[in-house]
Amino acid sequence: MSPSMEQPDRFRGLQVTDLSVSAGRVTLVAGASFRLQPGELAALLGPNGAGKTSLLRGVIGLAPRVSGRASIDGEDIAAMTPRRRARQLSYLPQNRPLAWPSPVRDVVALGRFSHGAALGRLRGADRHAVERAIAACDLDALAGRPTSTLSGGELARVHCARAFAAEAPLLIADEPVAELDPYHQFRVMDLIRDFVDRGGGALVVLHDVALARRYADRLLWMKAGSIVADGPPSETLDAARLEQIYGVRGRVDGERVDILGPL
Amino acid sequence: MRGGFAALTAACAVALFAACLLGSTPMEAERVLAALLGFGDASDRLVVLQIRLPRALAAFAVGAALGASGAALQGLLRNPLAEPGVLGISAVASLGATGALYWGFAAVSAWIMPAAAIAGAFAGTALIALAALRTASAVTLILIGVGLASFAGAAMNLMMNLAPNPFSLADMINWMLGSVENRSFPDLAFAAPFLIAGFGVLFASRRGLSALTLGEEAASGVGLNLRRQRIAVVLGTGLATGAAVSLAGVIGFVGIVAPHIVRPMVDHDPARSLLPSALLAGLILVLADIGVRLVPTVSELKLGVVAALVGAPAFIWIAMQRRTVHD
Numbered sequence: 145m146s147p148s149m150e151q152p153d154r155f156r157g158l159q160v161t162d163l164s165v166s167a168g169r170v171t172l173v174a175g176a177s178f179r180l181q182p183g184e185l186a187a188l189l190g191p192n193g194a195g196k197t198s199l200l201r202g203v204i205g206l207a208p209r210v211s212g213r214a215s216i217d218g219e220d221i222a223a224m225t226p227r228r229r230a231r232q233l234s235y236l237p238q239n240r241p242l243a244w245p246s247p248v249r250d251v252v253a254l255g256r257f258s259h260g261a262a263l264g265r266l267r268g269a270d271r272h273a274v275e276r277a278i279a280a281c282d283l284d285a286l287a288g289r290p291t292s293t294l295s296g297g298e299l300a301r302v303h304c305a306r307a308f309a310a311e312a313p314l315l316i317a318d319e320p321v322a323e324l325d326p327y328h329q330f331r332v333m334d335l336i337r338d339f340v341d342r343g344g345g346a347l348v349v350l351h352d353v354a355l356a357r358r359y360a361d362r363l364l365w366m367k368a369g370s371i372v373a374d375g376p377p378s379e380t381l382d383a384a385r386l387e388q389i390y391g392v393r394g395r396v397d398g399e400r401v402d403i404l405g406p407l
Numbered sequence: 408m409r410g411g412f413a414a415l416t417a418a419c420a421v422a423l424f425a426a427c428l429l430g431s432t433p434m435e436a437e438r439v440l441a442a443l444l445g446f447g448d449a450s451d452r453l454v455v456l457q458i459r460l461p462r463a464l465a466a467f468a469v470g471a472a473l474g475a476s477g478a479a480l481q482g483l484l485r486n487p488l489a490e491p492g493v494l495g496i497s498a499v500a501s502l503g504a505t506g507a508l509y510w511g512f513a514a515v516s517a518w519i520m521p522a523a524a525i526a527g528a529f530a531g532t533a534l535i536a537l538a539a540l541r542t543a544s545a546v547t548l549i550l551i552g553v554g555l556a557s558f559a560g561a562a563m564n565l566m567m568n569l570a571p572n573p574f575s576l577a578d579m580i581n582w583m584l585g586s587v588e589n590r591s592f593p594d595l596a597f598a599a600p601f602l603i604a605g606f607g608v609l610f611a612s613r614r615g616l617s618a619l620t621l622g623e624e625a626a627s628g629v630g631l632n633l634r635r636q637r638i639a640v641v642l643g644t645g646l647a648t649g650a651a652v653s654l655a656g657v658i659g660f661v662g663i664v665a666p667h668i669v670r671p672m673v674d675h676d677p678a679r680s681l682l683p684s685a686l687l688a689g690l691i692l693v694l695a696d697i698g699v700r701l702v703p704t705v706s707e708l709k710l711g712v713v714a715a716l717v718g719a720p721a722f723i724w725i726a727m728q729r730r731t732v733h734d
Contacts, residue, residue: 206627230630237624243485244620244675257618258630263676290675306621310629 155182155313155345156217158203158233163212165195165202172198174369175212180347182313185340187356188349190366191390196349197238197318199366203347204235204316216314230258234307236317238349240299245292248302252277252287255309277309281335297328304335315339315346321355333359353394354401357381365389411672415686419467422693426463427455429697457591465590465654466696466710467689470661472602472651473497474688475681476644477662478669479609482616482677483640484539484548487667488726491648492659494548495555496531500652502559503527505579509566517597525601525649531555532641532648539637582656585711587696590654598650605646609681612639616677658711660718661688667725 158180165173173195180186188196201207203214205222214221216232224232234255242251250263253274261270278287281301286294291302300320307315315336321329329352337359340346347364350356356363357377365373365380367389373380386394386403393404427439434451441447442455473491480489491497507513507523538551563583570576581588615636618626627633651658665688666680673679692710695717699708 204628206624226627226632227630230628235625235628237622237628239622240625241485241622242620243622244670244677246620246675250617250674250676251620254618254621254629257614257626262614262678263617264674264679306629 157181158216158314158345160203160214161212163202163214164210165198165207166210171369173202176371178364178371178374180345182343182345183340184361185337185346185348185359186362186364187360188347188364188366189353189356194366195369196366200316200318227258230310232312233314233316234310234312236303236307236320238318240303242291245290248283248289248291249274249278249287251291251302252305252309255306258310273309273311277305280308281305297324300324300328300332304332308339313344315344317348319349319351329355357401412683415683419686419690422690423463423467426693426697427459430459430700461590461592461595462587463693465587465595466692468602469587469651469655469658470689470692471685472605472647473658473662474665475606475609475685476648478666478677478680478684479616479640479644481666482619485619488549488663490662491644492657492662494535494552495559496528496648497652497657497659498556498559499531500524500528500649501582501657502562504582504653505563505566508575508578521597521601521650521653524653525646528649528652529645532645536637536641584709585656585658586709587655588707594654598654601646601650605643605650608639609643609647612636613678613681656711658714660722661691661714663725664718664721665691
């Protein structure tokens with residue numbers, strides 16, 4: 145990746161302990177526990193409805209927790225003000241509707257909201273962070289374009305730049321590469337990998353097992369609201385796992401992952 | 408935009424001055440200027456300071472309140488069709504004012520009228536904001552607004568139906584049609600604190616409207632306190648719209664048209680559209696009110712009627728420009 149972004153703030157880790165999330169009487173996540181270290185990219189994998197998004201929202205405190213705790217550097221996330229939380233973690237939700245055809249630079253600048261930045265009047269650190277994020281995501285040529293004129297791949301990069309501009313040490317992204325072609329999937333995952341290699345931590349929901357295998361340091365496997373396995377790809381990814389999680393026949397051979405068909 | 412802003416402010420000043428010049432008895436600029444500065448003869452001063460200036464200022468204040476409320480509601484609901492009139496907020500505020508007239512509370516104190524209109528505006532805005540928590544669909548919200556407006560209209564019709572005497576009937580009709588005719592400085596003074604407070608709340612919370620461009624979930628993610636933002640917009644629009652209705656009754660659509668024109672000039676940022684929308688909406692109503700006074704009709708046209716005649720087609724046009732994928 146071109147010009148380097150600033151080192152994320154000191155970050156000692158995300159700790160999730162026995163977290164449960166429910167909607168009404170339905171349990172969406174049951175007793176999830178895991179830890180995420182700085183410099184680690186964890187992929188959250190599981191079938192539709194496994195509770196991946198609910199787990200992310202529960203961690204952040206956007207979905208009401210029934211029990212459990214999620215903390216960054218020992219501080220409970222649910223107890224943080226939205227502004228303080230935004231300084232600690234960037235969140236890319238699954239749905240990323242943009243209400244207005246704002247210029248790319250303005251959308252990226254909204255990543256600085258928690259720092260007090262106002263659109264059209266960026267100064268000092270805010271301006272630098274926005275320019276760095278725009279450069280890192282290769283958006284210089286598009287910075288003045290209305291977002292309504294961008295392709296899906298370009299928009300995905302805009303949202304990544306928005307998340308990186310916050311310069312928060314932890315990135316939580318819900319399907320950041322959904323609906324992207326293979327080339328743009330690699331582009332976005334490269335950006336996230338680069339962020340992690342500079343000391344950040346990332347928790348990313350993915351549906352592409354091969355992509356997760358290629359980029360993630362750790363795989364968190366979810367099924368029916370529970371984390372059923374947690375570990376590096378070499379230890380947790382094999383044909384039996386694909387069968388258990390997705391109900392598909394697959395072949396795993398070193399770097400290669402082939403999904404052969406439904407069971 | 409800086410230049411545009413200065414031009415807009417200058418245009419507002421010119422329009423307000425023109426509103427003092429024009430009328431059934433045209434007056435030269437020197438005489439108006441002399442009257443405004445407190446010189447000139449007594450009848451000129453009466454016409455300019457007691458009749459034309461307060462009327463023009465009322466039109467401007469009402470427009471500014473509705474323009475700012477429209478821009479803020481559009482930012483909160485992320486929809487260019489949101490506006491106090493369309494969402495039924497003005498109608499419920501007007502119901503409050505009409506109720507105060509019907510039961511004779513308005514005669515008790517001059518504060519009752521704005522208070523009743525503001526209470527109505529709060530009720531309407533809170534209901535819309537509550538509904539917005541349950542649905543992301545702007546169409547649903549606008550339908551709720553249609554329902555609110557119909558209900559308020561029916562309740563007002565009922566009061567007119569049962570009106571005790573022709574005087575209160577005329578008063579009520581005035582409020583339903585919308586007009587700044589015969590507004591005085593005391594009327595302005597009673598609405599002013601609410602207008603200023605409402606505008607202050609909206610202006611102070613405008614940065615959160617930018618964040619809402621990302622949608623509620625991501626806006627919360629970048630550090631916006633959603634609950635506080637909703638309360639601020641409900642409070643601000645309730646105060647401003649209520650005060651506007653207490654001054655002029657229901658005047659629709661200006662809160663849609665002004666932000667719609669302003670938005671492309673401020674990069675579609677709801678925060679930056681707030682102040683220019685207020686100025687432009689004020690300017691539009693001052694000009695429309697001059698038009699209403701100059702058109703030779705048997706009885707004077709009501710400002711609210713003219714605003715709807717021009718604004719409703721604009722609303723339909725803006726709605727037809729939208730593609731359904733947004734909802």
